[in-house]
Amino acid sequence: MSPDPIRLSALLREVARTEILPRWGRIEADTKGDGSLVTSADLAVQQRLTKALAAAYPDIALLGEEMTEATQQQRLSQSSQGVWVLDPIDGTGNYACGFPGFAISLALVRNGRVELGVVLDPVRDECFCARRGGGATLNARPIAPFTPGQTxxxxxxxxxxxxxxxxxxxxxxxxxxxxxxxxxxxxxxxxxxxxxxxxxxxxxxxxxxxxxxxxxxxxxxxxxxxxxxxxxxxxxxxxxxxxxxxxxxxxxxxxxxxxxxxxxxxxxxx
The missing domain is CATH 3.40.190.80 (D-Maltodextrin-Binding Protein; domain 2)
Structure with missing residues (x-):
């Protein structure tokens, strides 16, 4: 079954509703070896989405930010069959201090190319989606960049x-x-x-x-x-x-x- 952006959007919204928003502003962060932050919400989102995506798309592996580099490399090597690339909370530093700028980011990589992308901003309830060759949308409406001038x-x-x-x-x-x-x-x-x-x-x-x-x-x-x-x-x-x-x-x-x-x-x- 080919991944459906609408179905994925609904999944990300449900996970954000239950795992991200209830903890926002009331959570402590730990520092990882590279100096970036991780919270229990990052881990909970990655765990929930790993299980849900495996159930819906069992042939597609998952590469998450909160994995070891060795595991990430092993998963990426499977991209000919398809691999999900997940950042459970992009902007953890913002999330941990209560700043309203963070998102779940999910992409499908196949044969060395990004084929599908879904990004959910749970605070604004804005879900951005794109499929390679199919344009991009915000909450199912087409989007395009804006140019106020050429300088x-x-x-x-x-x-x-x-x-x-x-x-x-x-x-x-x-x-x-x-x-x-x-x-x-x-x-x-x-x-x-x-x-x-x-x-x-x-x-x-x-x-x-x-x-x-x-x-x-x-x-x-x-x-x-x-x-x-x-x-x-x-x-x-x-x-x-x-x-x-x-x-x-x-x-x-x-x-x-x-x-x-x-x-x-x-x-x-x-």
Whole structure:
């Protein structure tokens, strides 16, 4: 049975209703080895979705953020049959401190390509979906990026300064780069908000597969011009692995060309 975005949306909403929202604002977080946070809600969501997806789609393995790297690599090697890529709570830091910017991100990877993406923002009850070649939707309505003008100064930029080399930050703040700047702290929603026109430029210095897989597909299917790079490189790629990616994107191809020139890749030397 081919995965159905509507069915998946209903599943994510139910899990968010029972596992995420009741704990929001009343939960403690632990620090993982890489410095990121994890909560009991992350673990509960991953456990619930692992069981539910296995029951509905027994031939598709699951790769979750809260797994060991060895297990993640083993699951990814099965992608010819299909593998779910799950971030149970993208934006755990926001979630743990009560900031309303987090999401469940679920993607289906098959044969080294992202085939389907679903991202649920449970606070706003916004569910973004895309299937490769089928466009993108927000709560079942088609979405597209918005371009207020063809110069960078017309645009709002989403820039994650935390994951950029410190020496590069002053150059990004020079005049002419953007009208204003934001940072949500949740990669999946940043891609989705770009897809539906809430800002126009995007730069992130290091996102993992479970961070970007679903949102990246949603943005691309909506019409966003998006590129992913290995850190320290200048050639965009679409290969799927566990390595961190630099994300560069814009509401359309013209803006992306201007933005790429302004940013001046690579962000750092390898």
């Amino acid at each position: 960078l100064g017309d645009c709002i930029a989403m820039v994650d300064f935390k994951r950029l080399p410190p020496e590069r930050i002053p150059t990004l703040l020079r005049p002419g780069g953007f009208r204003s700047q934001r940072n949500l702290g949740t990669v999946a929603l940043e891609w989705c908000w770009l897809a539906c026109g809430r800002f126009q430029l995007y730069l992130h210095g290091g996102q993992k597969l479970w961070d970007y897989a679903a949102g990246w597909l949603i943005a691309r299917e909506a019409g966003v011009a998006a590129q992913l790079y290995r850190q320290g490189e200048t050639t965009p790629l679409e290969t799927i692995d566990l390595g961190a990616r630099v994300a560069l994107a814009a509401a359309d191809q013209v803006l992306l060309e201007h933005w790429r020139t302004f940013v001046e890749l690579p962000l750092s030397e390898t």
